[in-house]
Amino acid sequence: MSSAVEEKRKHQKAQKKADRDAALAKKAELNMTSLMDIFVNVLIYLLMNYSTSPVDVPQSKEHTLPQSSTKLEVKHTTTIAVTKKIIMVNRKKVCDVVKNTVDPSLKKDKQASSYLITPLFKELKEDVQKQKKIAKYNPSAAFKGEVTIVADQDMSFRLLSEVMYTAGQAEFSKFKFAVVKKGG
Amino acid sequence: MGKKIRQEDATEEINIMPLMNIIMLLIPFLIMSTEFIKIGVINVAAPKIGGGASSSEPKKKDEKPPLNLTVSITEKGLTILTRGKKIPEGCDLKGEATEAKLPTVKKIGDKHNLPVLKQCLQTIKEVFPDERRIIIMAEPEIRYSIIIDVMDHSREGKTADKDMFPEVVLSAGVL
Structure with a gap:
C-alpha cells in the first residue's frame, strides 16, 4: 500500500x-x-561621433585645453604638446616642465632668460628636415611651416613665448592653438 | 503537384546571431575612435622675436600706415593701443591717456572684464572697418586660457558670421 x-x-x-x-x-x-x-x-x-580629427588629445588633469568659440578645424600638422609636466613633439617626450618653466640647463647657453629650448629645437629641426625631404619628392606635400600647439590652459605666457620662439627658430611660422570648441 | 509551403515555415525568424557578433565587434572599435570633445584651432602668427630663419611670405605694402591695434594683458587689466597710443579708460579714442585712466579695461575682482574689451574693440572696428589684425601682448605670468579668451572676444563680432579681428599676432613683452 x-x-x-x-x-x-x-x-x-x-x-x-x-x-x-x-x-x-x-x-x-x-x-x-x-x-x-x-x-x-x-x-x-x-x-x-566618429572622430576624423588628426590631433588626438588625451585630456587629463595635467593637460586640459582651454575653451574657445573658434570654428576652424584641426589640420594635420606637426604638434607640440605642452602639459603641466612635459613637452612633447608628435607624441614623443622631449623635455620636462616644472612650474611652468623649463630647466635652464636645457636652454641655450644654460641661461634662464634664454627663449630657446634646446631639446625641443633639435626635435623640431629633425621634423622640418623630414618634411622638407618629403616635399622634395612630393610637390603636393610642400613644407608650409605649420605647427599646432596643444597646450594646457594654465601654461604661462612666458613658456608659450619660449615654445613659439623655438618653433620659429626651427622654421615654423604659422601657429595653430588647439582648443576645445564651446557648445558642441 | 507542387509542394505546399506551410505558413509556419515562411514566418520563421532569421538567425541574427552573426549580425549581433559583428555589431558587438564594431561597438568597441567605434567607442575607441569617438570624439566626445570637439577640438578646434586658432590661427596665430609668430611673435616678432620668433621670426626665424625663413619668413617666407613677402609682406604686402599697404598704402595706409597700419593701425597696429594692440591689446596688452597685464595683472592690472587690459590696455588697448592704436598706432602706439594708449586708449584711456572708457574707450575714448581721442582722449588723453593719463596714468589714472589706465589700463583701458580694469579688472573686476580677479577676472578681466572681457565684455567691456569687446565693446571697445567694436567701437574701433566701426572706425577702422578694414582692419583685421590684432596684436596681443602679455606679461610672462599671464595664463594661456586668458590669452585664448582675449582672442575669442576680439574675434567675434556683433553677429556670429562677421569676424572683427581674426588675424592674431602674438608679441612678447608689454608696453
Missing part, C-alpha cells in the same frame, strides 16, 4: 519537474530583436 503511494508521489514529482523544465526552456529563448534595436541605435550614435 505504502509503496503504491510512494510510486504515485514519485510520478507526480517527475511530472512537475518536466513541466518546470519546459517552462524554463521557453523562458531561456531570449528575444534578440529588442537587443538588436539597442545596438543598432548605439552604433548609429557612435558613427555620428
